[in-house]
Amino acid sequence: MSVTTLAPPPFLSRERTVAAAGFNRWLVPPAALAIHLCIGMAYGFSVFWLPLSRAVGITKPIACPADMSAIAAMFATSCDWQISSLGWMYTLFFVLLGSSAAVWGGWLEHAGPRKAGLVSAFCWCGGLVISALGVYLHQIWMLWLGSGVIGGIGLGLGYISPVSTLIKWFPDRRGMATGMAIMGFGGGAMIGAPLANMLMQHFATPTSVGVWQTFLVMAAIYFVFMVGGALGYRVPREGWAPKGWTPPKPAANALxxxxxxxxxxxxxxxxxxxxxxxxxxxxxxxxxxxxxxxxxxxxxxxxxxxxxxxxxxxxxxxxxxxxxxxxxxxxxxxxxxxxxxxxxxxxxxxxxxxxxxxxxxxxxxxxxxxxxxxxxxxxxxxxxxxxxxxxxxxxxxxxxxxxxxxxxxxxxxxxxxxxxxxxxxxxxxxxxxxxxxxxxxxxxxxxxxxxxxxxxxxxxxxxxxxxxxxxxxxxxxxxxxxxxxxxxxxxxxGAAAKAAEEDAVHADFEDFEEEAKDGVVAASGGGSTPVASGSTPLALVVAAWLAVGLPLAWGVWITLQKAVILFQ
Known part of the structure; x- marks a missing residue:
């Protein structure tokens, strides 16, 4: 059998994420968790409100003049922001999450989870960087735009990016699969809030409350995890089903x-x-x-x-x-x-x-x-x-x-x-x-x-x-x-072309397993397509789960320590 010379699809395309034979589906949930645990910090953003409300006064807030207009307050650098004004970021988070998921949900189905996850990472982490600049320059509108609007778009894309993929990987356990990923969104604040507190205490000085530095560090940490999660996404080949699983027969009037x-x-x-x-x-x-x-x-x-x-x-x-x-x-x-x-x-x-x-x-x-x-x-x-x-x-x-x-x-x-x-x-x-x-x-x-x-x-x-x-x-x-x-x-x-391209990519994997000896399949233009043949190493699956499990366990431990006070 000759080695195929089919040009590989673009790296960020959905077709490029079609899983090789032997891929372990349990690698997909930790990829989803890596993104959801990061964007879930949206729930914990209130940890920044009090420090930001005294970003100018440092020890206590400096109130803006009573006759200052709302527009002027948006650009004022000599007085502190009110918590009610900062709270608009929380509203923007969830309004933009819902609206962006609605607007770009259809695009995600065609673009695939890898591209959507990467866009989410750039929006969420880029929003934190813009917010850091807003805190440094004391411009609240930059926080609204950065984390509220741009970050909110990242929330929407990141939230829905694994849903379709996980449901297709786990047709036998749809609820459990989506539960694993979406659990991460609820747990993001458990990790992010205590981490933010630790970072703010570390960066606080007599002239700074340490928030803008914290935003930058968290943006860097989140970017690494979110990009890792996005690149870890794989979609199953058309018609794939778990080994030994038979779809239940349709029943009359079944839901x-x-x-x-x-x-x-x-x-x-x-x-x-x-x-x-x-x-x-x-x-x-x-x-x-x-x-x-x-x-x-x-x-x-x-x-x-x-x-x-x-x-x-x-x-x-x-x-x-x-x-x-x-x-x-x-x-x-x-x-x-x-x-x-x-x-x-x-x-x-x-x-x-x-x-x-x-x-x-x-x-x-x-x-x-x-x-x-x-x-x-x-x-x-x-x-x-x-x-x-x-x-x-x-x-x-x-x-x-x-x-x-x-x-x-x-x-x-x-x-x-x-x-x-x-x-x-x-x-x-x-x-x-x-x-x-x-x-x-x-x-x-x-x-x-x-x-x-x-x-x-x-x-x-x-x-x-x-x-x-x-x-x-x-x-x-x-x-x-x-x-x-x-x-x-x-x-x-369109669907037929996509299916044909997926089959071609999968065929490359099968050809490799049968013939290739050097770890790559030749491609037109002198390039090569890396191929993961055989079964996924168990060590890789364990490492992926530890990467998201250890931070989550730390967050749970911190939260339990606080909860114990309730019963003392």
Whole structure:
């Protein structure tokens, strides 16, 4: 057999990422985790707010003149930024995440995960560099543009880059596969926040709070991990299936399809908008809790957290500092539950089914939200904390389960792009949840409701959102037969060319395994295409998992140390 002379496709093309024979699919989840653990720091950006609010004053904030306009404050260098202004970065993160995933999700399916992952790395890390310059020059608009807008685009592309790939590598465990990757997004802050604190303490001087230096160091670290993750992505050859696995036979009226719906059709179906509502309502309730977890615990239990029969308003400054430390442990514990729920619930959905898993989320969630005011009035910290731990596990589980739910309903052909469109529900919830919770609290306190009871109505309203989510989930039915792509559509010229190119690349691998002796296959133009033949070395798989597992274990350890305070 002669050695092929087919020119290799471009390095960043999707075809170049088609896996060789013997590739171990367990190398793909750590590649996804490497990216998600980096962009997940978006959840932990609040660690920068206080230092940045005194970037000029260093020891205490220097307020801008009362008559200074908002535009002038954006360019002022002689006074400090307000935390409320810095908080816009958090809003931009999730609005841009959802919108960029929706806009470029279709492009990702054609470009492939490697190119999308690299673009995500340049956007997220480049945004941090721009933000560092903004801190150095004291220009808040550069933080909004750098991390908020450009970094937000990186979040969207990085978040959805592994979804379609993992679902195709793990058709037998869709939920578990997406749960492993999306778990990383929830865990990014556990690693990034303590790392940022350590770096800021190291770089702090009498003339600097150490934030811009921290941004640069974290950008460099994240860039290495994200590029490594992007280059580690591989896609399976067309028609590949796990050894020994047989696809289940389609059942009559089954909710899990073995066919495919095009993106342009999928987003116009009732099923898409019902799932949009399912995600939006689940996230709105959960994200509202995340935003108020710390103050809620402090205001509801007050002095009881430190063994005193005093309300929150009766505590002095030192006592409030004590319960603030306990509340920080509570927040850390919720973070762990958020992460664990992403993997556990998504894996559980492989057995229970996606629709029934969401039924559990909404029914159990409704009971727990409705029970929270009772546990608060009982004065039971343990029951209160347990309820919120389960609630946050289902919040994270909802994120990790939805990609597999979409694959069940619309097929895997364009699931990444469809998931990108659906993430606009997250952007909506990111505004709806916190606004709803915060304004309800302020309204009740202004109306004379005691702080300890100000959250009761809020919990009941959030429980009501979950009832609406349950109804939307129960209405999800299989897609109408005429909406599926035909074989002719799946084999249209563009798709046929792509498949042929993938087959050619794979053929190179097979030819090499049979004949090549020098580790490369000759290519036209005098170049060569590296080929990985045979089985993937186990040491490489272990090293890949250690690269992401060790930082994650460190973050979990730091968080557990803080959480222990809650029960002392």
């Amino acid at each position: 899990v399809t073995h066919r495919h719906v095009h993106l342009d059709v999928a987003w116009k179906t009732p099923q898409f908008w019902l799932l949009w509502a399912v995600l939006c309502l689940n996230v709105s309730a959960g994200i509202g809790v995340i935003g108020m977890a710390s103050p809620m615990l402090q205001e509801v239990f007050g002095g009881k957290l430190i063994g005193l029969d005093l309300t929150f308003s009766q505590l002095d400054a030192s006592q409030k500092a004590q319960i603030a430390a306990i509340a920080a442990g509570f927040t850390g514990l919720l973070s762990l539950c958020n992460i664990g729920g992403r993997f556990a619930w998504a894996s559980f959905s492989d057995r229970l089914g996606r629709k029934m898993t969401y039924v559990v989320f909404f029914v159990l969630g409704f009971a727990l939200y409705a029970m929270v005011p009772t546990t608060a009035h009982m004065g039971s910290v343990v029951l209160f904390v347990a309820a919120f731990c389960i609630i946050l596990s289902m919040y994270g589980g909802g994120f990790a389960t939805i990609p597999a739910y979409l694959a069940d309903i619309f097929g895997t052909h364009m699931v990444g792009a469809i998931h990108g469109r659906l993430l606009t529900a997250w952007a909506t919830a990111g505004v709806l949840g916190p606004v709803l919770v915060n304004y309800l609290r302020e309204y009740q306190i202004a109306s004379g409701v005691p702080q300890a009871a100000a959250y009761d109505q809020t919990m009941y309203i959030l429980a009501g959102l979950l009832v609406l989510g349950l109804v939307a989930n129960l209405l999800v039915k299989p897609v109408a037969e005429h909406l599926y792509m035909t074989d002719a559509q799946l084999k249209k010229p």
